[in-house]
Amino acid sequence: MRVAVIGAGIIGVTIAARLAERGASVVVIDKGHPGCGTTSTSYAWLNSNGKQPKAYFDINRAGLDAHKRLSPKDGAAWLDIGGHVEFAIDDHHRDDLAARAARLRSWDYPAEEITAADVARLLPDVRLPEGVQLIIRYPGEAHAYPALYLAHVLGEARAAGARIRTGVEVTSLTGNGETASVGLSDGSVEDVDRVVSATGRWxxxxxxxxxxxxxxREFSEPGDIVVGYLAVTNPLPVRLASLVTSPWLNVRPAGGGRLMLQALDLDATADPREVPGTDSPLARELLTRLRALLDGTGGARIVELMVGQRAMPEDGRTIAGFAPGVPWFYVVATHSGVTLAPYLGEAVAAELGGEPQAALDEFRIERFAIDKTYGQPYTPRKPGEQ
Incomplete structure (x- = not known):
């Protein structure tokens, strides 16, 4: 089987690697370079926390488990299983957090209530404010370094014989049911049996x-659902072993002593066409919040400030399946790309190999023809959601 995978992000390259390992002749095509899209601007929190319905929770948990199974134990591991701590200081957040933790425990997902003394032991530089009402720890959650993951699966793809074509754009897609042709901006054509779209927001x-x-969805206006700020600090003398979700700032280790920051309420002004500078009022506000949350951050500076653009299906749920009426064209799109990448790589390769995956049945494109309103999209605007 000959397959063209369009998109050299974290999902596309994983699918390509797994297909090539199954013996397929695979070409990966990207108009930029590997990982230059959403993969490069992700908070990369690996979790199944708050994911609903149950089918979406299940595949995200499968993704988290796959990361743990596949990450190298030595060398350039991309996975940091430091867990995640979230605390609430108001009634609404407390009630949401308590209900979410109870639901997760009922699904056998570790979510344990801890005390301020536990936080002092586990995260000694975290400053808990007065009036904390509830603290939940998710010991199995992790964060990833997407570039290291991508390097790993790119190596696997190349070793299995996949070709990687970058800097060339797809200009046409045609097929007759049995085969397809991919026209490219350099005038060349790739003749294949199947085409996989892993093009994220495109x-x-x-x-x-x-x-x-x-x-x-695509970006339409500042602050819409598909955009959000991410900031990275200079290296700091901070003891932080896990992700922390607070009412005013989310923070995680970013390697080499750096921290990655996210404040979802500030995303109301996010616009990829006008990214604030590292000394902007937005950057200063992030630093103010950081210093209120963590000791050892008096010398913090923002060294990188970006606007990430999420891949967001219209109803917020993952898309995986053949396009109706186009049997040679398989589509993958998801908001949870970093978490799901290793699971979807295996599952999509299996489906293209003639092995239907029942776990993906709720994520087919056909659902949009049944529900013309698409329902309400998943919106990352509550504390801790990505």
């Missing part, structure tokens, strides 16, 4: 080339 445009309608 999914709708890619699908349109194949004559398919796949509703994935």
């Amino acid at each position: 999914t709708s445009r890619c699908a349109a080339l194949a004559g398919a309608n796949v509703p994935v």
Whole structure:
């Protein structure tokens, strides 16, 4: 089987590697370079926390488990299983957090209530404010370094014989049911049996080339659902072993003593066309919040400030399956790309190999033809959601 995978991000390259390992002849095509899209601007929190419905929770948990199974034990491991601590100081957040933790425990997902003394032991530089009402620790959650993951699966893909074509854009997609042709901006054509779109926020445009309608949102205005700020600090003398979600700032280790910051309420002004500078009022506000949360951050500076753009299907749920009426065109798009990448790589490769995956049945494109309103999209605006 000959397969063209469009998109050299974390999902596309994983699918390519698994297909090539199954014996397929695979070419990966990207108009930029590997990982230059959403993969490069992700908070990279690996979790199944707050994911609903149950089918979405299940595949995210499968993704988290796959990361733990596949990450190298030596060398350039991309996985840091430091857990996650979230605390609430108001009634609404407390009630949401308590209900979420109870639901997760009922699904056998570790979510344990801890005390301020526990936080002092586990995260000694975290400053808990007065009036903390509830603290929950998720010991199995992790954060990833997407570039290291991508390097690993790129190596696997190349070792299995996949070709990586970058700096070339797909200009046409045609097929007759049995085979397909991928026209490229350099005038060349790749003739294949199947095409996989793993193009993230560009999914709708890619699908349109194949004559398919796949509703994935694109940026429209500052602060909309698909955009959010991420900031990275200089190296700091801070003892922080896990992700921390607070009412005013989310923070995680970013390697080499650096920290990655996220404040979802500040995303109301996020605009990828106008990214604030590292000394902007936004950057200063992030530093103020950081210093209120962590000791050892008096010398903190923002060294990188970016606006990430999420891949967001119209109803917020993952898309995985063949496009209706286009049997040679398989589409993958998800908001939970970093968590799901190793699971989807295996599952999609299996489906293309003729092994249907029942766990993906709730995520087919056909659902949009049944529910014309698409329902309410998943919106990352509550504390701790990514």
